[in-house]
Amino acid sequence: xxxxxxxxxxxxxxxxxxxxxxxxxxxxxxxxxxxxxxxxxxxxxxxxxxxxxxxxxxxxxxxxxxxxxxxxxxxxxxxxxxxxxxxxxxxxxxxxxxxxxxxxxxxxxxxxxxxxxxxxxxxxxxxxxxxxxxxxxxxxxxxxxxxxxxxxxxxxxxxxxxxxxxxxxxxxxxxxxxxxxxxxxxxxxxxxxxxxxxxxxxxxxxxxxxxxxxxxxxxxxxxxxxxxxxxxxxxxxxxxxxxxxxxxxxxxxxxxxxxxxxxxxxxxxxxxxxxxxxxxxxxxxxxxxxxxxxxxxxxxxxxxxxxxxxxxxxxxxxxxxxxxxxxxxxxxxxxxxxxxxxxxxxxxxxxxxxxxxxxxxxxxxxxxxxxxxxxxxxxxxxxxxxxxxxxxxxxxxxxxxxxxxxxxxxxxxxxxxxxxxxxxxxxxxxxxxxxxxxxxxxxxxxxxxxxxxxxxxxxxxxxxxxxxxxxxxxxxxxxxxxxxxxxxxxxxxxxxxxxxxxxxxxxxxxxxxxxxxxxxxxxxxxxxxxxxxxxxxxxxxxxxxxxxxxxxxxxxxxxxxxxxxxxx
Amino acid sequence: xxxxxxxxxxxxxxxxxxxxxxxxxxxxxxxxxxxxxxxxxxxxxxxxxxxxxxxxxxxxxxxxxxxxxxxxxxxxxxxxxx
Numbered sequence: 001x002x003x004x005x006x007x008x009x010x011x012x013x014x015x016x017x018x019x020x021x022x023x024x025x026x027x028x029x030x031x032x033x034x035x036x037x038x039x040x041x042x043x044x045x046x047x048x049x050x051x052x053x054x055x056x057x058x059x060x061x062x063x064x065x066x067x068x069x070x071x072x073x074x075x076x077x078x079x080x081x082x083x084x085x086x087x088x089x090x091x092x093x094x095x096x097x098x099x100x101x102x103x104x105x106x107x108x109x110x111x112x113x114x115x116x117x118x119x120x121x122x123x124x125x126x127x128x129x130x131x132x133x134x135x136x137x138x139x140x141x142x143x144x145x146x147x148x149x150x151x152x153x154x155x156x157x158x159x160x161x162x163x164x165x166x167x168x169x170x171x172x173x174x175x176x177x178x179x180x181x182x183x184x185x186x187x188x189x190x191x192x193x194x195x196x197x198x199x200x201x202x203x204x205x206x207x208x209x210x211x212x213x214x215x216x217x218x219x220x221x222x223x224x225x226x227x228x229x230x231x232x233x234x235x236x237x238x239x240x241x242x243x244x245x246x247x248x249x250x251x252x253x254x255x256x257x258x259x260x261x262x263x264x265x266x267x268x269x270x271x272x273x274x275x276x277x278x279x280x281x282x283x284x285x286x287x288x289x290x291x292x293x294x295x296x297x298x299x300x301x302x303x304x305x306x307x308x309x310x311x312x313x314x315x316x317x318x319x320x321x322x323x324x325x326x327x328x329x330x331x332x333x334x335x336x337x338x339x340x341x342x343x344x345x346x347x348x349x350x351x352x353x354x355x356x357x358x359x360x361x362x363x364x365x366x367x368x369x370x371x372x373x374x375x376x377x378x379x380x381x382x383x384x385x386x387x388x389x390x391x392x393x394x395x396x397x398x399x400x401x402x403x404x405x406x407x408x409x410x411x412x413x414x415x416x417x418x419x420x421x422x423x424x425x426x427x428x429x430x431x432x433x434x435x436x437x438x439x440x441x442x443x444x445x446x447x448x449x450x451x452x453x454x455x456x457x458x459x460x461x462x463x464x465x466x467x468x469x470x471x472x473x474x475x476x477x478x479x480x481x482x483x484x485x486x487x488x489x490x491x492x493x494x495x496x497x498x499x500x501x502x503x504x505x506x507x508x509x510x511x512x513x514x515x516x517x518x519x520x521x522x523x524x525x526x527x528x529x530x531x532x533x534x535x536x537x538x539x540x541x542x543x544x545x546x547x548x549x550x551x552x553x554x555x556x557x558x559x560x561x562x563x564x565x566x567x568x
Numbered sequence: 569x570x571x572x573x574x575x576x577x578x579x580x581x582x583x584x585x586x587x588x589x590x591x592x593x594x595x596x597x598x599x600x601x602x603x604x605x606x607x608x609x610x611x612x613x614x615x616x617x618x619x620x621x622x623x624x625x626x627x628x629x630x631x632x633x634x635x636x637x638x639x640x641x642x643x644x645x646x647x648x649x650x
Binding site for chain 1 (some may be wrong): 571581584585590607609610611613614615617618619624629630642
């Protein structure tokens, strides 16, 4: 990397840190936002707005929020259209329904309005595979609540639909939510304050969540970040834990409950940090909450790389929270890709956790908590692997159970998540949206198999997915993804072979072709395919003649229990 | 706040919202500025209100169609003299 590029990276992150007080302010100010111009490259995406009211007051301040996460929107608008004809030309990476529901109030009861909207959203789903965001009703009266309940149900029914809760903004602003003065000129009833908050919610939370998977871990500095003071100088008793520090720590715990790993990256002596936790029981964060730690007097860049390696995640899935801009500048240049949050003061940092791109706006997953517990068990697994006499003995000691389910609709969100988040064991990088997965689940020529893994140490939940398709006498594995949490237990062959065997029962074929696309970190997938097929995959992937006895022979020597689950 | 300070603030808002520079002392009329459409008009009003901490009456929104009128109305509401 050139010296110039290195300086740029540091400057970019420090500029972002300067933006934080404006973006995460309790009271947003339009003039301050309009003055923010990103000096860094932003990735464009296509946002299509289906609306019956102005979105421009939101759009004019959406830019800085999106730019903070490295994006910019190219927006295409529908006409003001109460009938929601969905006539907007051009492609969409995200579709947004932006409706003033007041306009329907005299004509349709909430239930009727939801039924009509369901039909419209299904129509949009049929023609667009992009995530669909539906902004709910910002009012908080009983009719609006009934409508918003109905919208949440709608999002459960149609794949890839998320509700943007303007109702939350309405609850926060109360009487300040609406401003009827502008309606005479523009037909828009939301107040400026509501528009600014909507821009923040969309630009920092909902659009990033629609476009990219969640960040996987937060690495935290200690001194002047989780408390006020310097541990090595003030000692545990001299550190200040204010109400906002407590709030910050509790928010971090809530994120951990949602499956985000917490890690410590601290320039302190280990013995001092041990004393901190022992002598300050008022700290909500406890040592057991950290899935990885780097505590030493050395550059944090190497500590962050070790944390990412220990958690088996890319550094680009890591958020580093730090009060020292100098430390941030070094990390920006030495660990490119890592995300950063400047912990200037605890109140702002706590609020930033509600909005930081890639942290919020994701549906709760069944496997969220399992992920954290699973990593905690991995140290025990590594110990078992070291002391076992053979790979088979190791597997036997773990008592591994693999559970296979075919075309199970309940797994849809997790299947899309795996396709989008998995980087190492990913054969094709299709990055399937929920809508695309739903299409495959409904296609009689496709089989999508989800694979769950548990052993005596932990239940990992769904760790693998095979997206299969019959094409004449060939079964095509369009994509195989296995979470890195499952790697290292030597179950990849069992997962793939049993899933193929099961699919071939319903979609007979003499040959299996594995599609393959080279990615930045999918060496494990390439190596597996080369071993499985006996030769390295090329641009067209790699094929094998299917041997019906392969599964039986494999499981004769592999001490793994296989379970098949039915269900929708 | 003096009238000159009010004018300075309104000018800054107009330049930022309309994305153009304004010559010192010159007025700007809505009819002469293509970017000043009805949506930008409301955004200007909102931003001036936020910046100066005041609120215009609904009835006068349509009449505030020049920099001079905006400054005059804002100064009157703030009791700005000089």
